[in-house]
Amino acid sequence: MSLGGRGVVITRPRELAEGLARLVEQAGGRPIRFPTLEIVDLPAPPAFARLGEFDRVIFVSPVAARKAAARVGRWPARLSAVALAAGTRRELELAGLRGILAPAAGADSEALLALPELRQVAGERILIVRGEGGRELLADTLTARGASVEYAECYRRARPAADPAPLVAAWERGAVDAVTVSSSEGLDNLFTMLGVKGEPYLRATPLVVPHRRVAARAGALGVRHAIIGGPTDEETLARLMAYFAQ
Numbered sequence: 001m002s003l004g005g006r007g008v009v010i011t012r013p014r015e016l017a018e019g020l021a022r023l024v025e026q027a028g029g030r031p032i033r034f035p036t037l038e039i040v041d042l043p044a045p046p047a048f049a050r051l052g053e054f055d056r057v058i059f060v061s062p063v064a065a066r067k068a069a070a071r072v073g074r075w076p077a078r079l080s081a082v083a084l085a086a087g088t089r090r091e092l093e094l095a096g097l098r099g100i101l102a103p104a105a106g107a108d109s110e111a112l113l114a115l116p117e118l119r120q121v122a123g124e125r126i127l128i129v130r131g132e133g134g135r136e137l138l139a140d141t142l143t144a145r146g147a148s149v150e151y152a153e154c155y156r157r158a159r160p161a162a163d164p165a166p167l168v169a170a171w172e173r174g175a176v177d178a179v180t181v182s183s184s185e186g187l188d189n190l191f192t193m194l195g196v197k198g199e200p201y202l203r204a205t206p207l208v209v210p211h212r213r214v215a216a217r218a219g220a221l222g223v224r225h226a227i228i229g230g231p232t233d234e235e236t237l238a239r240l241m242a243y244f245a246q
Contacts (some may be wrong), residue, residue, distance in 0.1 A: 002027060004029075006244060011182070012182050012186070013037045015039065016182075023237045028069065030175075034162065037158070038160040051127070060084045060128060064129045081100045085216075087231050113138065122146025122147065126147045163196050164198055178240055204245060208239050211228060
């Protein structure tokens with residue numbers, strides 16, 4: 001099975017796009033890189049100097065895992081690490097951590113909160129490593145379950161300043177066959193960046209998303225073909241292959 005030369009737009013931040021781009025190429029497709037999120041470093045959070053004080057440290061994204069690994073000189077010997085999804089767990093393993101708790105399926109706060117290990121957390125101190133801002137569901141729910149929760153925000157997301165004209169031109173000549181996004185924020189940025197001329201193309205193009213919440217956002221924006229893949233590069237590629245095999 002092959003992608004048969006189809007063009008796939010990859011909107012992940014530049015430093016996270018190459019894994020999927022390589023898989024698309026290996027499958028016979030043409031990766032079209034168009035980042036809709038830019039990762040901007042923030043100063044190292046003070047909590048990184050006292051990781052050993054926490055009962056659990058939750059990393060909400062591969063970027064959070066990477067940024068923490070770059071700033072923490074040495075992990076505490078018994079750090080109880082929790083990953084939001086498989087891609088984040090992989091980044092933590094590359095950074096030398098083991099025994100990482102993560103959902104077997106799902107890639108959002110709801111899947112993480114459903115884990116038995118996070119249902120009884122009364123009295124625990126929990127650190128959430130994330131980017132600036134974002135959903136509060138995870139912290140709010142853990143607090144309601146009796147935990148003491150802190151944030152360590154080590155980066156912020158920004159919308160890149162990019163010229164959409166080459167991408168729109170590729171659509172016009174029929175060279176774009178699918179789009180992949182990794183978050184609702186990235187999808188919103190894509191619509192903004194494409195503008196009035198590019199939006200109709202996006203709405204009519206198959207869009208692969210990581211989970212239902214992003215699919216719901218795509219539907220609200222008028223996307224006709226939102227396809228739920230998964231949080232990892234391999235799951236995204238597999239869903240693309242299955243879609244075009246039909």
